[in-house]
Amino acid sequence: MGVLQVVETHSLSVRYGKVEALSEVSLQVPQSSRVAVLGPNGAGKTTLIKVLATLLRPSSGYAEVFGKDCTKAPDIVRKNLCYVPQDRAVDILLNVRDNLRLFAMLNGIGGPDRDRRVKSALDVLALADKASKTLFQLSGGQVRRVQLSRVFLSDAPLLILDEPTLGVDPKGKRDVWSLIASRANERGTAVLLATNDMAEAETLADTIIFLGNGKVLASGTSSELKSLVAGFSKLRIRCSQPIAAEWPSGLDAELKVKSATIQGDTIEVLLSERALNIAAILQVCRDLGLQIVDVSTPELALDDVFMHFAGRG
Numbered sequence: 460m461g462v463l464q465v466v467e468t469h470s471l472s473v474r475y476g477k478v479e480a481l482s483e484v485s486l487q488v489p490q491s492s493r494v495a496v497l498g499p500n501g502a503g504k505t506t507l508i509k510v511l512a513t514l515l516r517p518s519s520g521y522a523e524v525f526g527k528d529c530t531k532a533p534d535i536v537r538k539n540l541c542y543v544p545q546d547r548a549v550d551i552l553l554n555v556r557d558n559l560r561l562f563a564m565l566n567g568i569g570g571p572d573r574d575r576r577v578k579s580a581l582d583v584l585a586l587a588d589k590a591s592k593t594l595f596q597l598s599g600g601q602v603r604r605v606q607l608s609r610v611f612l613s614d615a616p617l618l619i620l621d622e623p624t625l626g627v628d629p630k631g632k633r634d635v636w637s638l639i640a641s642r643a644n645e646r647g648t649a650v651l652l653a654t655n656d657m658a659e660a661e662t663l664a665d666t667i668i669f670l671g672n673g674k675v676l677a678s679g680t681s682s683e684l685k686s687l688v689a690g691f692s693k694l695r696i697r698c699s700q701p702i703a704a705e706w707p708s709g710l711d712a713e714l715k716v717k718s719a720t721i722q723g724d725t726i727e728v729l730l731s732e733r734a735l736n737i738a739a740i741l742q743v744c745r746d747l748g749l750q751i752v753d754v755s756t757p758e759l760a761l762d763d764v765f766m767h768f769a770g771r772g
Contacts, residue, residue, distance in 0.1 A: 463490040463525075465617050465649040466511060470520035473506050473673075480506040482673040483520070488617075493643060493650040495664035497657070497765070503673035504653035505545060508621045511651070512542040524617060541566075541613040545621040545653075549594055549606050556581065556590040562609040580611040583638065600631040607635065610642055618643065620652040624659060636662045657761040667761075669768050676768045684764045691717060691767070694728040694740060695757055699750040702726065707743065714739055718766040729763050 466488035473481040481503045488494045496504050509515040510522050513533035522529040524536045549558050559580055563573045581587045584604045594602050603626060610618055623639065624632040640663060643650050654660055660667050661681050668678040677684060706719040706726065714736055717729040728740060737754070744751055 464488065464523075465490050465492075466494075466522075466524055466651055468507075468511075468520065468522040471507070471510065471517050471522055472519045473503075473510065473515065474518040480673050481510075481517070484670075484673070484675055485520075486668055486675060486678070488649055488651050491647045491649055492666065493640075493664045494652075494666045494668060495660035496651070496653045496668050496670050497655065497660045498670035498768075499655055499765075501672075502655075502670040504655075504670055505621055506673075507670070508542075508544075508619055508651075508653050512540065512544075512619055513537055539615055540617040540619050541610055541615040542619045543607055543609060543621065543623060545625060547602060547606060549602065551594045554591050554593050555586055555597070555605055558594070558605050559608050559612065563612045566609070566613050568612065576612050580608045583611055584608055585634075600627040603627050603631075604635070607638075610639065614646075616646075616648055618648055618650045618652075620650065622654055622656075623652060624656065632656075632659065633662075639663060655765075657765055661761055669764070671768050677764075681761055685759055685761065688729075688759055688763050688767050690732070691759065691763065692730045692732070693757055693759055693763060694730060694737065695753075695755045696726045696728070696741070696744055696749075696751055697753040697755075698724045698726070698744070699752050700724055702749060704747040704749065707747075710743060714743070716740070720766065729766055 464487045469485050471481055471484040472479065484507060496507060498504055506515065510517055511524060511529060513529050513536050516530055525539050527535045529536050550561065553561065556577060559577045560573060563576055568576060581590055586604055589597060589601060594605065607623060624635050627635060636659065642648065650663065652663060666678065667681060667684055669676045677687060701724050702721050706721060715730050715732045717731045719726060719728045741751060
């Protein structure tokens with residue numbers, strides 16, 4: 460007997476007029492697995508999530524959840540998943556406890572069981588001391604926790620999360636990741652999440668699917684994806700002050716530069732060949748008027764896979 464596929468799409472396409480948001484996307488999410496759809500903004504991640512959550516009809520192809528077509532049997536599909544959207548789908552006029560009670564009611568949970576689950580979710584999410592506060596009185600990260608509470612109120616065998624830590628600070632992100640992982644491990648729940656956060660994808664997912672311009676460009680474990688850029692090298696250049704200049708992309712072909720990103724006082728250059736043309740690249744920096752204080756060649760990371768694929772599709 461084969462592995463049960465919790466989610467399966469085949470040649471899934473979504474078009475808005477002449478714009479193709481998804482193009483021939485085929486993927487699978489096996490039972491109890493955790494899959495991240497990774498890609499830049501505009502890659503089609505949220506469109507894919509909305510099709511699976513039965514909120515958007517595909518233009519062609521099909522999508523199934525537990526063998527049920529998302530278009531033909533949306534009511535059955537919805538009963539088998541817990542969907543947390545990217546936007547803040549909460550009632551800002553209600554306090555925290557009442558928002559959780561509303562989520563429980565929408566999941567068909569009532570009576571004493573509802574109160575028990577709400578109390579448990581408040582404790583797990585460290586929101587018990589905020590239970591009587593309205594959402595106006597919470598930080599962005601705390602509001603996001605309220606929205607994620609539906610994950611801990613639902614018994615659905617599939618969690619679909621669209622950028623679950625959007626707007627959450629670094630410590631809060633790690634706390635949320637731990638909570639999601641614990642919930643999935645405890646109940647053997649499958650997880651499909653859309654994100655453009657590499658650390659989130661590596662932490663939460665067994666398999667990562669890279670989406671770009673609506674197409675699947677690569678998929679595999681984090682290690683397998685990193686191997687796709689094994690023939691590349693990275694150069695990190697730190698300067699004496701924040702960099703205001705722009706990288707001269709016209710020289711990329713000559714210098715074998717795949718991408719160059721500037722953040723603060725640092726330039727990271729991904730080179731398409733292992734042989735580092737360090738001297739020529741450093742000269743480009745000097746020509747830009749930059750004062751170099753440190754040069755290193757760090758190991759390739761998932762960020763480099765992201766940059767490798769970000770412009771393709």
